Amino acid sequence: EAGVAQSPRYKIIEKRQSVAFWCNPISGHATLYWYQQILGQGPKLLIQFQNNGVVDDSQLPKDRFSAERLKGVDSTLKIQPAKLEDSAVYLCASSFSRGAGPSYNEQFFGPGTRLTVL
């Protein structure tokens, strides 16, 4: 079974530039997550999709960050314009869960995209 794919793996940009990250989740996984991991911190959830609908974007800086999930499969995360504090690893994860419920569904993570904003 192929894992979660992300690209690019590394990106260096100047502040105020735009950048986009791509994620392809595991086939059949209904839920997709984008996390931001700043050096020395744990992953922080930015946005969570259930199929192609957003179920949690409470920690997404919506003035500069946007995300979409095309046809409930691939997803892109965009930053426009970037700030120095956006330097981090952006992790995409997916899980099989099909909706709200008591049982926990394991999240599978991609390798991440390391963004450096100069």
Added chain:
Amino acid sequence: DQQVKQNSPSLSVQEGRISILNCDYTNSMFDYFLWYKKYPAEGPTFLISISSIKDKNEDGRFTVFLNKSAKHLSLHIVPSQPGDSAVYFCAASEAGGYQKVTFGTGTKLQVIP
């Protein structure tokens, strides 16, 4: 507001000995707890979990203990192996909903051969 805390940023253990990684949480609504392991340049991978209705879960060399009254959990690795050297994240999830997971800051474990 850090709801999941790992107060030890690093830990060094001799090969063959026990590694104990600790985690504290503040949100009493958390009912499912997980440990993830992360190697450099890779995404986190799920290691072991425990539901709030249990106080212990074991999987091979890995055991997670949960003390709900103290809002504390720990991961025991016995015996520790050099390949266990990685960053370990404690994470927690609330019951129901869409299972948003909150991660701790991580503990870097080094197992010395």
